[in-house]
Amino acid sequence: MKYLVSVLMGAMSYGVLSTIVVLAYGEGYQLGEVVGSQLVTGFILSWLLVLYTKLREKRKQGRSGSVSTAAIKISPKLTWKHRLLLMLAGAPTVVTGLLYYQSLRYIPASFAIILLFQFTWISVLIQAISKRQRPSKVMLWTLLVLLGGTLLAAGVMEQGAATFNLLGILLGLLSAVSYSMFIIFSGKAVPTVHPAYRSAWMVTGGLILLCILFPPYFLFNGLLWGPLLVFGLLLGFFGAFIPPVLFAIGVPHIGEDMAGVLGAAELPVAVLLSSFVLHEQVSELQWLGVGLILLGVIVPELHKVMRLGIRRLGTR
Template sequence: MKDMKYLISVLIGAMSYGILSTIVVLAYGQGYKLGEVVGTQLLTGCILAWLLAAFTKMRLNRKRSSGGSTAPADTPAFQALTWKRRLLLMLAGAPTVVTGLLYYQSLRYIPASLAIILLFQFTWISVLIQAVSKRQRPDKITMLTLLLLFGGTLLAAGILGQGTSRFNLLGVALGLLSAVSYSLFIIFSGKAVPSAHPAYRSAWMVTGGMVLLFIMFPPHFLFNGLLWGPLLLFGFLLGLFGAFIPPVMFAIGVPHIGGGMAGILGAAELPVAVLMSSFVLNEHVSGLQWIGVVLVLLGVVLPELYKLRWSNSEAVAS
C-alpha cells in the first residue's frame, strides 16, 4: 500500500491526457483554428513547466545549502545543462508537436472517440518498428497482443457494426499518422539527455515544441486580441492537462512503480477519452464499441502483465 500514492499519481497523469480531445473539439466549436489551439496549449504548458523548473532549482539549492541533501553538487540533479544538451532536448520535444497537430487535426473530421482509438495504435506500430529495426520476429505474447488490438480496434471504431462509409478517410489517415509520430517519440525521446532532472527535461522539450510550432504557425493570436477571450481558457486547460500535469505526475510516480506498471496505468487515457466524448460531446458509443475498448485495453496491458509475472517468477526462482 505504500506505493498507492505513486500509482495514483501515474493514473492521474494518464487520465489527464484523456481529457484533451474533448477540450479541442469544444475549442473548434468556438471557431478557433488548429495553430491557435495548439499554440495556446504549448504557451501555457511552457510557462507552467518553467515555473516548475524554477521551483525545483530553488528547492534543490536550498537542500544543498542547508546540508539536507546527500547528493553531491556534481550529480545530474545539480548539473547545469550545456547548450548542446538543451538543443537535444528541444529537438526531442518536436515529435510531440507533430503528434498533437496530427491528432488535433483529425478531430475536425472524425469523432473524438475514434481519434483516440486510432492514436492508441501506437502500441502495435512501436512493436512493428522495433521488430523491423532489430530484425526480430515478434514472440507469441506479442502476436496475441496484436490480435487483441486489431480486433478491439474494429469493434471500438464501429467498423463491424456500421461499416466504413461514415468515416472520413482524411481524418482516419491523420489519426493513424499521429500514432506513427507518437511511436517515434516513445522510441527516441528516452535517449535524449536521460541524466537531466525531469523538471528541466520537460521544460526544454516543451520549449522546443513551442518554437517549432510558432515557426509553422506564427502566433498571431498573441497580438490580434484573440488570446484574451475564451481561447485563453482553452489554452490554459490544454496546457494544464496536456503539457504540465502528466509529466509532473509521471516524474513522481514512474521511478517508484516501474515502467511496466506505468504502461498499464497509462492505458486509462483511452476509456477517459471515450467517456468524455460520450457525456460531454454527446457522441454515440454503442455496447459493441465499449467491448472493443476493453479489448484494446487488454492488448495494451497484456505485455506488461506478462513482463511483471515473468520478472516475479525469476525473482522467486533466484
C-alpha cells in the same frame, strides 16, 4: 500506492484533451491557435517548475552547507548539445498534437483516440524493424486482439467502413506513428537529466517548431485574452504540464512496464468524456472494442511484470 495513483492520474489527464479541443473548435478557433495556446501555457508552467526546483535545491544546500548527491542530480551541467537533443525529442509531440487535433475535425473524438492508441503496436513494429527481431508469440496475439478491438470500437462492424472520413483516419493513424516516435526518442534523449529540466527543454523545442509552422499571431492580436485563454490553460495544464510531472514522480518507483499498464487509462477517459460531454454515440459493441484494446495493452505488460517477478524470486 501513491506512485500508482500518480501515474494513473497522469494518464487520465491525457484523456481529457480531445474533448477540450472539440469544444475549442466549436468556438471557432483554428488548429494553430489551439495547439499554440496549449504549448505557451505548458512552456510557462514547465519553466516555473524548473525555477521552483532550483530554489528548493538552493534552500537544501543552504541548510546543509554542502552540495548533496541529490542536488548534483537535480542541477546537472547541461550543455547546448544536451539542450538541442531534448528540443529535438520534443518536436514529435507537436507533430502528434497537430495531426491528432486536426483529425478531430473529420472524425468523432471517441474514434480519434482509438486511432491514436494504435501507437501500442506501431511502436512494437518500429522497434522490431530497427532491431531486426521478430515479435514474440504473445505480441502477435496481442496485435490480433488490438486489431479486433479497434474494428469493434470504431463501429466498423455496425456502420461499415464507408461511413468514415478517410482523411480523418489517415491523420489519426499518422498521429499514432508520431507518438510512437516520441516514445522511442524521448526515452533515449539525455535520460540522466532531472525530469523538470527535460520536460522544460522538450516543451521549448515543441514551441519553437510550432511557431515556425504556425506564427503565433494570437499572442498579439488580442485573441488570446478571450475564451482561447481558458482552453489554452486547460490544454497546457492537462497535456503539457501535469502528465510529465506525475509520470516523473511515479514511473521510477513502479517501473515502465506497470506505467504502460496504467497508461491505458487514457482511452476509457477519452471515450467517456466524448459520450457524456460531446454527446457522441458509443454503442455497447464499441465499448466491447474499447475493452479489448485495453486488454491488448495490459496483458503483455502484466506478462512482463509476472516474468520479472518470477525471475527475482528464483534468484533469492
